[in-house]
Amino acid sequence: MTTKLMLVRTDLENYVLNAIDPPLGILSLSSMVKQEFGDKVEVRVKDLRIKKENETTFKRDLLEWQPDIVGFSSLSAEGERTAYWTEFVKQIAPETTVIIGGPYVSMFPEESLQDTKADVAFMWEAELSLCEWLNCYIEKNPQKEAGGIVLWDENNSPYITAQPEIINDITGLPIPDWDAICFDDYYSSFSMNFINAHRRYTSIYTSRGCPFHCAYCHHTQGKKVRYRDINQVVDEIEYVYNKHGIREIQIVDDIFNINKERVFEFCRLLKERNIKIYLSFPNGLRGDADSMAKVIA
Numbered sequence: 266m267t268t269k270l271m272l273v274r275t276d277l278e279n280y281v282l283n284a285i286d287p288p289l290g291i292l293s294l295s296s297m298v299k300q301e302f303g304d305k306v307e308v309r310v311k312d313l314r315i316k317k318e319n320e321t322t323f324k325r326d327l328l329e330w331q332p333d334i335v336g337f338s339s340l341s342a343e344g345e346r347t348a349y350w351t352e353f354v355k356q357i358a359p360e361t362t363v364i365i366g367g368p369y370v371s372m373f374p375e376e377s378l379q380d381t382k383a384d385v386a387f388m389w390e391a392e393l394s395l396c397e398w399l400n401c402y403i404e405k406n407p408q409k410e411a412g413g414i415v416l417w418d419e420n421n422s423p424y425i426t427a428q429p430e431i432i433n434d435i436t437g438l439p440i441p442d443w444d445a446i447c448f449d450d451y452y453s454s455f456s457m458n459f460i461n462a463h464r465r466y467t468s469i470y471t472s473r474g475c476p477f478h479c480a481y482c483h484h485t486q487g488k489k490v491r492y493r494d495i496n497q498v499v500d501e502i503e504y505v506y507n508k509h510g511i512r513e514i515q516i517v518d519d520i521f522n523i524n525k526e527r528v529f530e531f532c533r534l535l536k537e538r539n540i541k542i543y544l545s546f547p548n549g550l551r552g553d554a555d556s557m558a559k560v561i562a
């Protein structure tokens with residue numbers, strides 16, 4: 266029997282700027298689950314931030330498709346909204362298992378489960394832990410305690426299974442599931458940049474983590490910088506360029522320019538393959554990255 270998994274990016278009520286960009290987190294999870302489970306798990310992606318989505322469309326999809334599991338992706342700022350949607354799902358389809366993940370859970374693991382009343386929460390990057398959990402779910406086996414999962418104990422209190430482990434080989438992860446979204450849905454709102462060089466844009470990540478300790482940052486990707494193979498990144502850009510007509514790439518790494526040689530190699534490959542795109546860095550670049558990299562090396 267097929268297990269149906271609906272991955273949903275939470276919205277934020279009354280968010281004035283309503284910036285949205287393609288939901289990299291759930292798209293990465295979608296690819297990973299498809300790769301690992303094939304026909305055993307059917308995955309759908311839903312972004313509650315895009316204009317055409319609302320309670321009516323969500324309710325319709327829940328009743329028509331009847332997912333076994335609904336997984337919400339949430340920032341801390343979206344915590345209340347995630348609690349709202351969790352209850353919404355439980356009211357419409359009480360049998361559905363509701364899981365949550367994203368920076369909200371990484372920063373507030375037990376509280377996020379408590380406050381949303383979801384069934385399970387996943388801390389940090391969840392490609393591996395979600396698959397491990399799903400495997401037990403499908404086989405109806407007791408959950409193996411993969412690290413970074415928040416569950417309810419017998420006294421109805423949340424507990425963390427074990428400390429989450431970061432994924433060292435992020436090149437080994439499949440590229441985000443770009444075919445699961447309609448890029449046109451994203452052009453009518455602001456992106457993280459607010460002003461784009463080209464309307465056909467997408468965000469991508471090329472590395473995860475940052476070694477610095479800036480007070481304003483939530484450090485949701487850990488202190489160890491892990492790089493994707495730069496050839497794989499350029500393959501991905503070539504894919505969205507050819508298949509989806511993307512002409513602006515917004516790099517959302519925590520610290521893209523920490524490795525100068527890699528940045529040069531990236532530019533060289535783009536030139537060599539004649540991929541004519543605009544590049545932007547809405548998450549910022551670090552002005553003193555080169556000298557700081559030498560200090561921390």
Ligand code: B12
Binds near residue numbers: 280390
């Ligand atoms: C793009 C981006 C945005 C975009 C889109 C946000 C979004 N919801 O995706 C926009 C411009 C809208 C945005 C806005 C804001 N952002 Co922002 N943003 C980012 C940025 C740069 C990249 C996000 C990304 O795509 N990462 C790559 C993917 C692969 O990682 P991921 O999304 O975390 O997903 C992984 C895990 O979290 C987990 N996961 C995620 N979802 C789910 C769901 C389930 C079911 C499971 C099991 C697991 C899971 O698995 C995924 C794969 O490994 C991050 C920094 C960063 N480098 O991550 C900051 C970041 C997410 N933003 C942050 C902040 C603070 C904000 C703002 C509040 C800023 C402000 N003051 O206005 C607003 C939020 C307002 C709002 N609700 O829109 C913080 C969040 C901290 C927190 N505790 O919530 C971050 C982490 C920056 C930081 N390091 O401090 N942001």
